[in-house]
Amino acid sequence: MRTQQLEAWVLDIVEHVVSGRRYEDDRVELKAAWPTDFRKTARQIAGQANRAGGETILWIIGIDEDAHRLTNPEPAELANWWPTVGKCFCELAPEMDTINVATKGHVLVALQFDTNRAPYMISWPGGRPDLEIPWREGNRTRSARRSEILQSLVAEVGVPSLELIHGAAAIDRMGHPSEDPYGNPTAIDPVEVKLDASLVLYVDALESLALPQHRWSARASLAGIDITLSMDVMGPHRYAYAPSSARAEREEFGFIRSVPGSGLRVEGPDIMHVELDAILDESVDMQALKRAQVMDISLSFPIAGSTRAATLQLKLRKCRISTRNPNVRSPGTPIAHFSHDQQPHFPTR
Numbered sequence: 001m002r003t004q005q006l007e008a009w010v011l012d013i014v015e016h017v018v019s020g021r022r023y024e025d026d027r028v029e030l031k032a033a034w035p036t037d038f039r040k041t042a043r044q045i046a047g048q049a050n051r052a053g054g055e056t057i058l059w060i061i062g063i064d065e066d067a068h069r070l071t072n073p074e075p076a077e078l079a080n081w082w083p084t085v086g087k088c089f090c091e092l093a094p095e096m097d098t099i100n101v102a103t104k105g106h107v108l109v110a111l112q113f114d115t116n117r118a119p120y121m122i123s124w125p126g127g128r129p130d131l132e133i134p135w136r137e138g139n140r141t142r143s144a145r146r147s148e149i150l151q152s153l154v155a156e157v158g159v160p161s162l163e164l165i166h167g168a169a170a171i172d173r174m175g176h177p178s179e180d181p182y183g184n185p186t187a188i189d190p191v192e193v194k195l196d197a198s199l200v201l202y203v204d205a206l207e208s209l210a211l212p213q214h215r216w217s218a219r220a221s222l223a224g225i226d227i228t229l230s231m232d233v234m235g236p237h238r239y240a241y242a243p244s245s246a247r248a249e250r251e252e253f254g255f256i257r258s259v260p261g262s263g264l265r266v267e268g269p270d271i272m273h274v275e276l277d278a279i280l281d282e283s284v285d286m287q288a289l290k291r292a293q294v295m296d297i298s299l300s301f302p303i304a305g306s307t308r309a310a311t312l313q314l315k316l317r318k319c320r321i322s323t324r325n326p327n328v329r330s331p332g333t334p335i336a337h338f339s340h341d342q343q344p345h346f347p348t349r
Contacts, residue, residue, distance in 0.1 A: 042088035047134035213263035
C-alpha cells in the first residue's frame with residue numbers, strides 16, 4: 001500500500017473516532033498507548049493476520065476509541081518494541097512498516113503489517129500447548145479451527161510467486177530535433193525526463209487464474225522520490241510469417257496470454273514481460289537522480305475473485321550508462337541507468 005494511501009486511511013479512521021463513532025473493521029486495531037504485554041500483543045497481531053486473507057492489517061497507536069479522542073502516548077523505541085513482540089512468534093512474524101501521521105495537534109504512529117505469509121504461530125514457553133495458531137473473531141482472539149487453517153493455506157498456495165530473471169531501467173532527458181527554415185536539423189531541445197524499465201519475470205503458478213488489468217499497479221522509488229508507473233504486460237511470444245507476405249506478426253504462446261482490454265490469463269508457470277514507464281515532474285531533483293545508487297520497484301497483480309495478489313519487490317542497482325536501450329526512441333541525454341546485474345538487459349517491446 002502506498003504511503004499516501006496509508007496516511008489517508010489513518011486520517012479517515014481519526015475522523016470516524018473523534019466524531020463519536022466507532023470504527024468497525026477486523027483489519028484495524030486502535031490503541032491509546034503502546035501495548036506492554038508483548039505476548040498478548042503478538043497473539044492479537046497473529047490472529048488478525050491469519051484472518052486477513054493476505055490483506056494489510058493496521059494498528060494505530062494514539063487513539064482512544066472509547067473516549068473518542070486522540071492521546072499523546074509515551075514514545076516507544078520501535079527498534080526494541082517490535083523485536084520483543086516478534087520473538088513471541090514461532091519461526092516467522094509478519095513484516096511491519098511504520099509511519100508517523102500528524103493530525104489535530106497530535107502525532108499518531110501507524111503500524112502496517114503484511115500478512116501474505118500466513119498462517120502465523122505464537123509460542124507459549126512452558127504452556128500446554130506450547131504453540132498456537134490464533135484467529136481473530138469479532139473483538140476477541142481465539143485458537144484457529146482446522147477448517148480455517150486449511151482455507152488460509154489453500155488461498156496462499158493459489159497465489160503465484162514472481163521471480164525476477166532480467167531487469168533494467170533508464171532515466172533519460174528526452175528531446176526532439178529542432179529544424180531551421182530549410183528543414184535541416186539544428187539542435188535537440190530537452191522537453192521531458194522519462195523513466196523506462198523492462199523486466200522479465202518467471203511466474204510460478206499452480207492453477208488457472210486471471211489478473212485484471214485495471215487492478216495492476218507499479219511504483220518506483222529512488223532518492224526519496226516516489227513514482228507511479230504505467231505498465232504494459234505480455235506473455236512469451238514468437239514471430240510467425242504469413243504465407244502470403246514476409247511481414248512478421250507476434251503470436252503469444254505458452255501458459256500466459258493477454259486478453260485485450262481485460263488483463264492476463266495465467267494457466268501455469270511461464271515467462272512474463274513487463275514494460276514500465278513514467279514522465280517525471282519538472283520539479284524533480286535531477287542531481288538526486290544522478291546520485292541514486294538503487295531503484296526500488298514494487299509490482300502488484302491482484303487476482304480475480306480473490307482478495308490476494310501476486311506481488312514483487314525488487315531492487316535495481318546503478319550501472320554504467322547503456323546505449324542499447326531500444327525503449328528510448330527519441331534523442332536524449334542519459335541521467336541514470338539501473339540493472340539487477342552488471343550487464344543490463346533491455347527486452348524488445
